[in-house]
Amino acid sequence: MNIHINHFSLGARNAFESAARLRKETGLSFWTGEWLRDISCHMVPLGNGPGGKDAFIEIQCYVDAHAHLKDTRPNYRYDVLSVDNEYNGDYWTGLMLGVDSLADLEAIAKRLGADVTPEDSRTNPYNHFLRPDGYVLGYQSAPRFTRGRPDKWPMDMPGFYFYPDVPGRTSNQPVVAAPHMRRPAGVKWVTFGGTNELLSDWMGQDAEKSIPVRFNGKAVGLWEVCVGMADGEDVIIRRPAAASVIKDDSKYRRPS
Amino acid sequence: MPLHIDHISLASPHIFRSADTLSKETGLGYWTGEWLRDSSVNIVPLGPPGNFIEISGIIDIFSLRKMDERKQWILDITETGDHFNGLCLGVDSMDELEMFARHWKSTVNRADNPDPAAHFQRANGYILPMASTPVGKRTVWMAGLPNVYYYPDRTYHSSGQPTHPVPNQVQPTGIKWVEVGGTAQDMADWLGGMQYVEMLPLKFNGKSLGVWAVCVGAVDHEDIVIRRPAASEAVPTAKFADWRS
Numbered sequence: 001m002n003i004h005i006n007h008f009s010l011g012a013r014n015a016f017e018s019a020a021r022l023r024k025e026t027g028l029s030f031w032t033g034e035w036l037r038d039i040s041c042h043m044v045p046l047g048n049g050p051g052g053k054d055a056f057i058e059i060q061c062y063v064d065a066h067a068h069l070k071d072t073r074p075n076y077r078y079d080v081l082s083v084d085n086e087y088n089g090d091y092w093t094g095l096m097l098g099v100d101s102l103a104d105l106e107a108i109a110k111r112l113g114a115d116v117t118p119e120d121s122r123t124n125p126y127n128h129f130l131r132p133d134g135y136v137l138g139y140q141s142a143p144r145f146t147r148g149r150p151d152k153w154p155m156d157m158p159g160f161y162f163y164p165d166v167p168g169r170t171s172n173q174p175v176v177a178a179p180h181m182r183r184p185a186g187v188k189w190v191t192f193g194g195t196n197e198l199l200s201d202w203m204g205q206d207a208e209k210s211i212p213v214r215f216n217g218k219a220v221g222l223w224e225v226c227v228g229m230a231d232g233e234d235v236i237i238r239r240p241a242a243a244s245v246i247k248d249d250s251k252y253r254r255p256s
Numbered sequence: 257m258p259l260h261i262d263h264i265s266l267a268s269p270h271i272f273r274s275a276d277t278l279s280k281e282t283g284l285g286y287w288t289g290e291w292l293r294d295s296s297v298n299i300v301p302l303g304p305p306g307n308f309i310e311i312s313g314i315i316d317i318f319s320l321r322k323m324d325e326r327k328q329w330i331l332d333i334t335e336t337g338d339h340f341n342g343l344c345l346g347v348d349s350m351d352e353l354e355m356f357a358r359h360w361k362s363t364v365n366r367a368d369n370p371d372p373a374a375h376f377q378r379a380n381g382y383i384l385p386m387a388s389t390p391v392g393k394r395t396v397w398m399a400g401l402p403n404v405y406y407y408p409d410r411t412y413h414s415s416g417q418p419t420h421p422v423p424n425q426v427q428p429t430g431i432k433w434v435e436v437g438g439t440a441q442d443m444a445d446w447l448g449g450m451q452y453v454e455m456l457p458l459k460f461n462g463k464s465l466g467v468w469a470v471c472v473g474a475v476d477h478e479d480i481v482i483r484r485p486a487a488s489e490a491v492p493t494a495k496f497a498d499w500r501s
Contacts (some may be wrong), residue, residue: 014291014319032379035273053452059318063296064314065320130272130276132276
C-alpha cells in the first residue's frame with residue numbers, strides 16, 4: 001500500500017499571528033478562509049516532492065469563543081495550547097498520512113478495528129471544511145474509533161486520509177503573495193516521537209521504508225518538518241509535539 | 257468629499273460562519289485574513305465610493321484568559337448572534353479629523369504609530385495605516401455612537417480589495433442608506449451640528465442607538481437590505497453612560 005505524508009496540523013492560539021510569524025521565519029506563504037465548525041485554518045502548501053505528495057500545513061485556531069466557553073468537556077488541544085512556549089503557544093498537533101484509494105483507507109480502518117468517516121460532504125456540508133467560494137472539501141479519513149480509542153495507542157498517532165479531488169486539494173490552492181516569499185518543493189523528512197516499531201505497528205508496514213521519517217524517542221507526535229525549497233536551502237520547522245506537555249491523557253479519551 | 261460613511265462593523269460570534277451566511281443571503285463577496293491582536297475581520301466591500309462591512313470577531317480565544325471590558329462587551333453582544341456594533345464615518349484630511357477630535361475634546365489615534373501590532377495586518381503583510389477619533393478608555397461604539405476615520409493612503413483601502421468569488425455573486429454599487437437608532441438631533445448633538453447629519457444617508461428609527469440596517473445598491477439586482485440588531489439591543493448603552501471618563 002502506498003502511504004505518503006498528506007499534511008500536518010499546527011495548533012495555534014491565533015492562526016493569523018502564527019502564519020505571519022511562520023512566513024517571516026521560513027518564507028512559506030499561505031492562504032486563508034477555510035473553516036470547519038469552531039476552527040479556521042491558514043493553509044501552507046509545501047510543494048510536491050518525493051517524500052510528501054502535495055503536502056501542506058494547516059495552522060488551526062479556534063474562532064468561536066462562545067462554543068469554547070459553553071463546552072465543559074476536557075479539551076486536549078486547548079489544554080496543550082494553553083502551555084506557554086517560545087512559539088507563542090504553537091504546537092504540532094497532527095501528522096496526517098495519505099492513501100490513494102478508498103479501498104486502502106477501508107483496509108487501514110479494518111485493521112485498526114475502526115471505521116472510515118462517511119462521505120457526506122454534499123448532504124452535510126457544514127460537517128466539512130468550507131471555503132469562501134462555496135467549495136466543500138470532500139475527503140474521508142480513518143481510523144474513526146466510535147467506541148473510544150484502544151489504550152494501546154497514544155493520542156497523537158497519525159490519521160489516514162483519502163482526498164479524491166486532486167485539483168481541489170488544499171495544497172493546490174494559490175497562496176497570498178508576500179515579501180520574501182519562497183517556493184517550496186516538497187517535504188524532505190519529518191521527525192516523529194516514539195519509535196519506528198510503534199509507528200510501523202500503527203501503519204501496518206515499515207514506517208521508515210514508507211515515509212521519510214526520523215524518530216527522536218520523545219513524546220509521540222510530530223516534532224520537526226523539513227521542507228525542500230526550489231530556491232535555496234531547506235527549511236526546518238521545529239515546534240514541540242502536543243503530547244510533550246500532557247503528562248496524562250486519560251481524561252481526554254472517550255470510554256471504550 | 258466631506259463627512260461620509262466609511263464602514264460598518266458587524267460583531268460576530270464566528271466570523272467565517274457569519275460571512276458565509278451573509279454571502280448566501282445577499283450574494284456579496286468578502287475577503288479574509290485581516291487581523292488586529294485577538295480579533296480578525298472578514299471584509300465585505302460595498303462598492304464605490306469606498307464602503308465596506310467588517311465582520312469582526314475574536315479569533316484568539318486564549319486572550320480571554322485575561323478578560324477586559326471590551327472583550328466582555330464583544331462576547332455579550334455576540335452571545336445571541338451577529339449585531340451591528342459600529343458606524344464608522346470618514347473624512348478626507350487630517351485637518352478634518354483633528355477638527356472632530358477638538359469637538360470631542362479628544363485626541364487622534366495616529367496612522368503612523370510605528371508599532372505594527374497597533375494596526376490591522378493583512379495576509380500579504382500589508383499594515384493598514386488608519387487614523388481615528390475620538391480616543392478613550394472605551395470605544396464610543398459601546399455607547400452606540402459613530403467615530404471618524406482618515407486614511408492617508410486609500411490605495412489599499414479595505415473596500416477596494418478583491419473578494420473571494422462566491423456563489424451567485426452580485427456587484428455592489430455602494431451604500432444607499434443606513435438605518436440607525438435615535439433621532440437626527442441625537443446624531444447632530446454628537447457630531448456637532450445638523451449640517452453633518454445632512455451629509456450622511458441616514459434614516460432614524462427611534463430605537464436604541466447604533467446601526468440597525470444597511471441598504472446597498474447592486475448591478476442588475478434589487479437593493480440589498482442587511483438587517484441585524486444593533487449592539488445596544490443586547491447590551492444597553494446606559495451601561496456605558498460614563499464612557500467619557
